[in-house]
Amino acid sequence: MNQVIVIGAGFSGIAAAKKLFEANIPFIVLEARERLGGRVFTKQLNQDLYLDFGGQWIGPSHDRMYALCEEFGIEYFETYDEGFNLLDLDQKVKKFKGLIPKMDILSLLNLDYVLKKLERMAKSIPLDSPWNHPKAMEFDSITLGAFVTSNCKTFACRKVITLALETVFASELNEISLLHGLFYIKSGRDLNTLINIKNGAQLHRIVGGMQTIIEKMAIPFKERIYFNHPVEKITKEKDDYLVTGRDFSFTAKRIIIAIPPPLAAKIEFQPMLSVEKRQVMDRIAMGQVGKCFMIYQRPFWRDSGFSGQAFADGHSPFQSMFDTSPKDGKYGIILGFTIGKRAREYFQKSKEERKKLMLDKLVCYYGRDAAHPISYEDFTMTDEAWSRGCYAGLYPTGAWTGFQDAYSKTEGNIYWAGTEASKIWFGYIEGAVRSGEQAAENIILNLSEGAHKK
Amino acid sequence: MNQVIVIGAGFSGIAAAKKLFEANIPFIVLEARERLGGRVFTKQLNQDLYLDFGGQWIGPSHDRMYALCEEFGIEYFETYDEGFNLLDLDQKVKKFKGLIPKMDILSLLNLDYVLKKLERMAKSIPLDSPWNHPKAMEFDSITLGAFVTSNCKTFACRKVITLALETVFASELNEISLLHGLFYIKSGRDLNTLINIKNGAQLHRIVGGMQTIIEKMAIPFKERIYFNHPVEKITKEKDDYLVTGRDFSFTAKRIIIAIPPPLAAKIEFQPMLSVEKRQVMDRIAMGQVGKCFMIYQRPFWRDSGFSGQAFADGHSPFQSMFDTSPKDGKYGIILGFTIGKRAREYFQKSKEERKKLMLDKLVCYYGRDAAHPISYEDFTMTDEAWSRGCYAGLYPTGAWTGFQDAYSKTEGNIYWAGTEASKIWFGYIEGAVRSGEQAAENIILNLSEGAHKK
Known part of the structure; x- marks a missing residue:
């Protein structure tokens, strides 16, 4: 037996x-x-072209993942992270380097304040029992979205933080308990690690997927x-x-x-x-994200000093984009993340329309070189009956304080x-x-x- | 076919x-x-004793329910609602008449303010499309619990409003979107109707269950x-x-x-x-309530001028109690509602312990006459695989604005x-x-x- x-x-x-x-x-x-x-689902398009339709990155303190790579002799490589990133806000596209986009000084100060506040609050969450935080009830009665709205005083700051956090959680921020948001950040070390490529959770990719x-x-x-x-x-x-x-x-x-x-x-x-297990399972819903890939002969944007990273407000279907070309640079691949409501709207369109939407964005960002891809692919776990969404199940308000660790209990x-x-x-x-x-x-x-x- | x-x-x-x-x-x-x-589930204990383990009341504007009673010649009768109600707060029990308990003047003013504010806000919600309210995003990013906390300035006011609303929704208030709370209130006319017995949703009961x-x-x-x-x-x-x-x-x-x-x-x-239907179903969880019945030879509390209604803070397992004796007064039955976390804790105890908890409360409220019931029964739909909870499925934050009427759509x-x-x-x-x-x-x-x- x-x-x-x-x-x-x-x-x-x-x-x-x-x-x-x-x-x-x-x-x-x-x-x-x-x-x-x-x-995790790697789609092999042809012998040397694969796309990671699901999870694809590892980074510092992913100890078990690195150990598995070691054990099986699996090669990994650094995510391309050089050159200018783009911020696509209010129909204007601006270049920036590093983590913080160019904005007016008030927005920059505000951004710094909110990020530090989130970091500080997250640090104080006991990972073993988020419900034991002195302010657990307060944090679990409001959403991450309400926190962002009430702490961001400028329009630009709110938009930038929102799209960054939406990319981190694969969710609308008003669906997530603030307490869960803080737990999640602490669980992944800190916000900086979660957002970053260099020294962050998006540091490495796997050769072959x-x-x-x-x-x-x-x-x-x-x-x-x-x-x-x-x-x-x-x-x-x-x-x-x-x-x-x-x-x-x-x-x-x-x-x-x-x-x-x-x-x-x-x-x-x-x-x-147990009633706690049943009820908390009824409350945890999956995040919603689509991964969209535009595939070119080569990563031509690198030539003009672009990283391939772009971040956009709701005028774009994509909260964020990344260069996800293979290690050998044989293809150039831009990955766009569409999340929450943007994802639901996006995937209601036909594949042709979706391709056009992404192509338009890329031409806007990188000029006419972007107009001639080899192909376009996209995928969303939301439509997979055996996933129901991605990246993860998220705790709504009241769940951590109401049900504690009922989900993980034996x-x-x-x-x-x-x-x-x-x-x-x-x-x-x-x-x-x-x-x-x-x-x-x-x-x-x-x-x-x-x-x-x- | x-x-x-x-x-x-x-x-x-x-x-x-x-x-x-x-x-x-x-x-x-x-x-x-x-x-x-x-x-809805009426448990027949013997030929003339029945308990409504599920929904049991109808009231003004329940037009279809009254029409069904008419059609089938079903008799209904007024819920007993005379005499003193009890408020069990901070380990002290006070008598009061009508809807508003005796409290310090600040708490009374605060209570009046919050109830009126909720009524006013609920009135403004478009029932056909709550997501179209000008403040829909704001209301859908915070919980009903956070609204209550930030609007109740006194301890007593917060406790009274909380237990009243928990009784209305059968849920912890930090699990419900404020927008959903307002929609729900408007959907049932107004808060006054939902809370009240006289002229309210608890006006009539059905002879025979x-x-x-x-x-x-x-x-x-x-x-x-x-x-x-x-x-x-x-x-x-x-x-x-x-x-x-x-x-x-x-x-x-x-x-x-x-x-x-x-x-x-x-x-x-x-x-x-559709993705909207699937995802909103994953997000709507059921309220949680237990109904507990102490059955006596007769409704003895009426003799001493008590209504049988009692409302209590977290020191009691029961947010609220009602006289649910049959029309002929042949038995005296007190119904206790235990809701949310209180319900989960309560039903983790043995039936003997549960009976004792309710008995202790009733003796505290109505003296030694309460010490000798015929029997005790309780029931919770939370433990029913084919209900998963009661009274209803509740919208968490982000669901109305994110998915609109996807749930009810053909x-x-x-x-x-x-x-x-x-x-x-x-x-x-x-x-x-x-x-x-x-x-x-x-x-x-x-x-x-x-x-x-x-």
Whole structure:
């Protein structure tokens, strides 16, 4: 019999499976899709052209991710980050270098004030128990959006902070609890790390795409992964769990849930999970982001001293753009992020219209050289039934103070993983891996204690 | 073949079915439970003792509910509302008459100010499109809780308003968008109506319990209702929809969804619903309330001039209590509402402990006469897999402005009903009935237009 059933073959589930495999514990992985990776998905367009449709970056303190690269001999390289960035505000496009765009002095002072205030507040959040912060109730009764609105005194400052934070969270800011925003920032070290490329969470990319890593991780136990196996029901029967789907059933002593919260909420548990777990799952919704790629023969913008980075207010469909060309520079690829409402509007248009919208922006930014791409691709996890959104599940107001750590808590022998169960790098691939490994380690510990008792 | 499949046999689904039946349109109703009523559930304890575990009141402008009572000759009676109410604040219990408790003058002025401000703001919300209010973004970026905190200057005022609003919404106030709060108030006429018994939404009760109505409504088409039929998947096949569950499948030309939003979110739709519908369903969570009943030989508190109504701060498990004795006064029944966090804590205790907690409160309020009840019963829809909470699904911040009326919108030939699809009396049984009737009428209209075209 299986000791463990892991549900979900994203980074979290496969990191758990790897640990179990190494500890010689019998397990299987049940995955709803026909592929590995979950919210990481590298699309191979041709032999040397790939696009990361899902998570794609790693950076400082992503210790587990770097360790995996090391272990599997996977090459990574620095995200291109030289030259001028662009700020596209109020229909005007301005060049700037570094992190802070050119603005009037009042806006700059305001920007500095708000960023520092956010950093300071985030620093004070106890990662293990955000609800224990002295001002937890206050921070959990307002949204990150309301905080930004009331602290930004100039129009330009508010727009710049909003588009930066929307890019960080992949969400409208009025959907996120301020307390969750602060927790999230602390969980990823600090705001500076989250926003930055250099020394930040966007420092490195993977040669061949992020999925390369998970493919290698899964090789030793590939035959234990059952694809096209969406789990519908988990029933406790004496000491075992019966895990069933439309046309399968398996039993195990222990379960690891490594899927997004809204999908975990769809599984029928018998007996029911705790009221806190059920209710917090009903409250956590997924962020919404689309990734749009314009592919050129070469990264021509670099020649004119542009970084490929651009940041825009609501006049553009894209909050932010990045140079995501491959390491060898064989292609030039601009990645545009469209987030929240902008994403919903964008993806209601046809692919031709979407391509045109992005092309128009790029021609506006980089001139006529931008008018002749090889191709255009885009993707949004929002339309993926087995993700329901990206990057992560976000806590609305009242959830942290009302339900505390109910989401990540083990119930019976059901263990919770997935990036939303991580206190470190919540919302990032690093958090997914950590939570998966942690769940597996808890089971291994639990089993060895059980063995000692016998 | 069925023209219509109605999913859910609560008041909304059965109201829809009734209209379809009267219009001679072939339909079936699929219900997950083995009973009618959904969030209305009358528990018959013995021949003349019943408890309304779910919705139980009707009041002014519940036109459809009164019409149903008329149609089926169902008797209703006025909720007992005479004598002294109690306010249990800061460990002190004070008597008061009418709507406004005795407090210091500052708190009274503050209370008056906040209630009037809420009334005024609610009045300005366009029910058809809350997102079109000039301050929609502002109101949708903060919570009802933050509004109360920042407008209540005295401790007593804040506590009184909080427990009153928690009773109205069955939710912690920091989980609800202020915009949704205002919409909800307007949807139920005004705050005064929502809070009041006399001339308010709690004016009348049903002799025999609320479920009496739905039982009578369903009699003519009872054989068309399939109980224990939880729907798992709805697949569009050319012009038809295939509706499937674990061991059944039916087809129809049109579907009415008349279940709570988090349950609608669990159904797999092929092709997928619009992104707005999917995402807003992931965001709407259910309120949380427990109903607790202490049953006595007779309503003895009336003898001493008490109404049986009591309102309490967090020292009590119960935000509010009401006299819910039957019309003939044959029993005396106090109903306690425990809401939000208080409810979650309360239902983690054993039934014996819960009984003791309520008994202690009642003895404190009404003396030793309260010490000897016949029995104690309680119930919470939060623990019902096919409700997930009560009274209703509530919009968190960002949902109305981000997704507008996506929840109630018809998609293809799938029509949305349920109280959360109603603009009038959203969250009430009246809203459920109206939305169900509306969905059926839209289908009937649509069919007759189709017939004319031929």
